[in-house]
Amino acid sequence: MKSRGLGAVAAAAALALTLAACGSSSSGDSAGSGGGTKLKIGIKFDQPGMGLKKGSEYTGMDVDVAKYIAKQLGASEGDITWVQAPSAQRETLIQTGQVDMVVATYSITDARKEKVSFAGPYFVAGQDLLIRADDTSITGPDSLDGKKLCSVKGSTSAQKVKDKYPGVQLQEFGTYSECLPALATGGVDALTTDDTILAGYAAQPEFKGKFKVVGQPFSQENYGVGIKKGDTAQCTKITDAIKKMISDGSWQKAIDNNLGPAGYKPGQGNPPTPAACS
């Protein structure tokens, strides 16, 4: 009786592990494994302005950067397979080889550098605030005391607010989209995350004129291109591509096209100088 119970527990655990393994691998492979110059690139599918999937079209700053890099690596647009790379899965996707690179609002941090290598940064974003257009009480991070903020559960932005501004109340949701109705009704006073993402939301047709970005960034997020750890050759090629993109004006054009409609101006540190590969 007892051993049968244990067997059942073990079987259940094994099943759970198999399912977990399936979950992380199911997003890729629609075009099979690529040989030669074929590239599998991980991007966000749900962030207007950075990486957005609409039907079979992909738009955003990250997408344009990825396309430019792919071209420099000798792959045409048709050779690219886009793979959805949600924040929590980015390292796994790279480590298991399901993508060749990740260009998905991927901040370069020391903890992540232990698992993957980064080329770049190709862009410097900062944490900012999105508020109702008629709100004059919030002018920057110093006027937040007693206010209610909204962000995504577990995100770096949410943790920063908790640590740095203890007088602030924080509502956390699963996605940023859920914060917007709460902001519109006055349930929360501001939505906080990277300014690029905020600009994307402010520019969406259904919210036009309702929200504005404060424009006082209080952190620096260096977006990099994530690749397999230790692949210095690839890193150097990507770094060169980023440098070329900045110098030939394509970089500025990508920003104007994707974030310009929101009235977004790249903050301090832009355009960045990509770090040397190690």
Place this chain on the structure above:
Amino acid sequence: MLDILDKYDVLGAFWMTIKLTVFSAIGALVIGTILAVMRVAPVAILRRLGAFYVNTVRNTPLTLILVFCSLGLLYILQINLTDPNSSTSIVDNNIRWAIVGLAAYHAAFVCEALRSGVNTVPLGQAEAARSIGLTFSQSLREVILPQAFRGSIAPLGSVLIALTKNTTVASIIGVAEASGLMKEIIENETASFGVFFIFALGFVILTLPVGILFTSLSRRLAVKR
């Protein structure tokens, strides 16, 4: 792996999971019992109302119910379960709404478990109870429900285990329970089997004794026929 336990309040997060489980379980038991009574009541409209609630709530994803509680009821209709001007209003509101949502959702399952328990009571007992002059509520209280509860302990245990694990959904409306902390750790430390293992282990520690307890209870308390 152990430095994660040092750096993050894993026990605190699981304590929140336990609190959510206990309060929602009490709520679900109360609402579920009322629903079960409605579903076996001699009044047709009560039976239909009970069936309507169970079929609607049971077939709605829990994620949807909790987002509706937080976004729909709290933020759009502005129904506060605590003083909106207090300095912890967001946290308190979210915990309370999460408990309401979890209780309302699992009440449907409690109701069906109890109804299966009612079906274990032979029809003759209800007829006998009525024939000695007990009213419907008296026969329910004195004869049928006590046996129904004893007969449905095993399925109620399954509902409680499911409830424990379903509290993880509360993290999407910002309740600081175990799975929410796991997301935070993955964001900071990148995903690893160690993190996954710690939280899986935590839930096994919470649910395994519940399963064993309810199995032995159901064996000891079941009405022998």
